[in-house]
Amino acid sequence: MTTRRKFITSAGAGAVGASLAAPAIAQSKITWRLQTYAGPALAEHVVKPAIDAFNKVAGDEMEIELYFADQLVPTGELFRAMQKGTIDAVQSDDDSMASPTEVTVFGGYFPFASRYSLDVPVLFNQYGLNEIWDEEYSKVGVKHLSAGSWDPCHFATKDPINSLEDLKGKRVFTFPTAGRFLTQFGVVPVTLPWEDIEVAVQTGELDGIAWSGITEDYTVGWADVTNYFLTNNISGAWAGSFFANMDRYQELPDHLKELLKLAMDSSHYYRQWWYWGGEAALRVNGPKMQLTTIPDEEWATVENAALKFWDEIAAESETKAKVVNIFKQYNADMVKAGRPYRYG
CATH class of the missing domain: 3.40.190.170 (Bacterial extracellular solute-binding protein, family 7)
Known part of the structure; x- marks a missing residue:
């Protein structure tokens, strides 16, 4: 009985101590505002499926609110708004959003830089463009998240x-x-x-x-x-990217950063087949x-x-x-x- 009493007493004290030491705190949901360069009809393909999937998986932890072309700020002001933190993330090319970097001129359609859509991710992932973009945007407080290709x-x-x-x-x-x-x-x-x-x-x-x-x-x-x-x-x-305000991106826990990467990759993949098939089908039919x-x-x-x-x-x-x-x-x-x- 003595042993049993000691166990109950010590277990109860331990439980109380644990509850006092680590009270349950409800974490607030992370909310981002992302504006795309695309209008509503185009955004249905180039970004919305990936954002919807991200929000579904992130659940109560995070939500990305999607805004279309010029909905919050004009496209030419996207970079400044993101840099200031007025919006948290952007999907655009460097050229359209007027980013003040050395690589801006290469965003969008740099004449004859690519022949096929797969050229763009290869240039970024295997020929060193990722590292150059990361360095250039880090200088101005913006995180270059991921580059991908669109249509010719x-x-x-x-x-x-x-x-x-x-x-x-x-x-x-x-x-x-x-x-x-x-x-x-x-x-x-x-x-x-x-x-x-x-x-x-x-x-x-x-x-x-x-x-x-x-x-x-x-x-x-x-x-x-x-x-x-x-x-x-x-x-x-077309060469475009996802970008984010550096501070907001660094605040994310690692697993949400990884989820964001997966969502962006799914967006890039969707566009690869949607554009490639669509260009041919509409020329023919x-x-x-x-x-x-x-x-x-x-x-x-x-x-x-x-x-x-x-x-x-x-x-x-x-x-x-x-x-x-x-x-x-x-x-x-x-x-x-x-x-x-x-x-x-």
């Missing part, structure tokens, strides 16, 4: 484009760097809010769009206001746009101009030169590898 860049226009001459004077909605490159062919780049593009084409403010492939043209409604799709492209894949093509020998003028453009960019800084050299090495390797990596 084609012209969707009201009038047919069958030669370089047809591009002259065309007012086109496109990305900053792509626009800078295309001006030498007479294209007039126009910057407008994403949601205004369809109406701007209808009213004649724009003659066309060089912002996407044919999948997005159909998904967001641009195929309804343009008549022609140029099969030549100035880049094989899409009823809304007529395909046009500039002959290869004439389009070679644009490809050669891109290489000169690369050298111009490389001359601007050591970091830019490093990135351009990676592009050159990668593309040389792909040509040497031959089919299916490069055809001619």
